[in-house]
Amino acid sequence: MTETVEIARGPYRAQLLALGATLRRLEVPDREGRVANVVLGCRDLDDYRRVARYYGATVGRYANRIGGARFMLDGREYRLPANDGPNNLHSGAPGFDQRDWALEDADASSARFGLTSPDGENGFPGTLRVEALYRMEEDGLAITLSAQTDAPTVLNLTNHAYFNLGGEASGRTILDHVLRIAGSHITPVDADLIPTGALRPVANSPFDFRTPKPVGRDIAQDDTQLVRGLGYDHNWAIDAPGRAATLYDPESGRVLDLHSTKPGLQLYSGNHLADGPPGTSGGTYAARAGLCLEPQLFPDSPNRPEFPSARLDPGERYEHRLAFRFRTAGSVDEAFG
Template sequence: MSQAATIETIEIARDGIRAELLTLGATLRRLEVPDRDGKAANIVLGYRDLADYRAHPRFYGVVAGRYANRIGSARFTLDGTEYRLPANDGANTLHGGPSGFDREDWKVAARDAHSVTFALHSPHLDNGFPGNLDVRVRYAIEEGGLSVGFRATTDRATVANLTHHAYFNLAGEASGTTVLDHVLRIPAGQTTPTDAALIPTGELASVEGTPFDFRIPKPIGRDIAAADTQLAQGRGYDHNFVLVGAAGTIRRIATLFDPASGRVMDLQSTEPGVQFYTGNYLGGGTPGTGGSIYPARGGLCLEPQKFPDSPNKPAFPSARLDPGHEYRHDMAFRFRTAKDVAQAFG
């Protein structure tokens, strides 16, 4: 970057896939992928004007941290010391606080035609979190998709939970459609139900017989308006799913299909959970990348991560990071096309 306040744009491309990234928030601004007829379109939401990323932050395509998702009551205790965080979601802390990693100007540590690595130093007590945290995020176009690798180290005990916060619409960012006709599969038998403030209660709830059962693929809009307390609290889906398979191993954790374009996205991650959010508050705002105003549910997020509020829930997978250890999260968005649901999920 020529100066800290300048937002630099970086393009990487390979095999018909092109990504545009920003140094602000290590943000994915555009991701162009072909449909079943070979026609490429941008499938992630963003802003038309770069200045809006600072003026109207909505987490479009950013790296969320230090702690992605919510921490209840904006505080947690680690090794007997209570750390108080700035609240930016009612009484809670969301995505690291009001000046989280999405608001930071990242440095470009390495780049080539197919990849770019961003680096950030987060000082001790940045947004209230302990430890000097050094973070790197690498984007690479490979194996028919975009991989994202997170790495971090600390000089004292802390918590870390990093994820990517892209909003996807596989019909195209400028299509003007919602994602309610997208078909989704999440291989998860449980969720972590929340209270009215969307903080997990600490329970694990079976998806059997509920609107949260995506083990068999179904359109997102099929059950989103069901009479369900959890859906009412989130005004739609905004919940963490407990994934099958061993955390720490890369595996497919979700598949998303748009019948209109034929695009299929297979999401892979090493994390134990994935937050599924249906863009319930997206409606209105300033113009998107293609110049249109997004409707509510005009995009969705699938955010692999540790469970929300894990620092306050000892039974949840730990988000602790100690000196001498490295935080690692590998994830990837893999793309293909299909003629119908049977082929997409076969």
């Protein structure tokens, strides 16, 4: 059985797993002070090993997709497991979500996990030393993902939490959650969900979340991108570092402000969640019972020199700082004002 640790501060409490350096539970109060777990997970810890759904995991070496399950680096081709049709998704198996991380340090409000990924693991070059630091703060959970390598490589780390601000056990979908994304463009995808290399303006499209709107308002529109993703499964180019997105549940009043130092944000609307293992509270999740807001580099960056670089060289330190910051609001205007 995987090692677990709990951290807390004020009204916020999280349960973490050493397996995948995973966020299994995150308890947050609503506008009435009632606390609920707002992230999806598995009831049985063994299901985290059996079913690669990435609930709350630290994903890598490369989060998201790499087209053709291959990339070139310094004139050499590196081949990866093709686990998403012809492509590589979240680095294949075992990705970082399936590795046993070491709990290296912990106190009442923080925990630090470490992992060594050997040269050639899943086809990626370089021996990589990775750390995931979870720190509970006065307004929520901050995460710092860092790494160093002994040879040139590519790297893209994120946390893959699925959120339902109404509560994991609420039985509701996220279609009525109201979302704002601070991005004016997406990276449109081909039929295999690999970016074409273009930047598409979100204006006058279902992808325009610059003004807050319910997640489900335009999700069924006859848009080629939505058809390909069976909903939202796309990367936004974030306009500036800082607060990348805000998510609001009108019923509970919970508001999530997502902060990140990376230039991209993948919105995944939980299109394939149905028919999975029992969730944390014992129920079975429906499609769109949760959504992911995954701050990261752009998908397929190793094959797209026009995208922000995913390269990491010896002597450099990779760092991704992100935070799930919470508050409550009584209305949409208050949540996004």
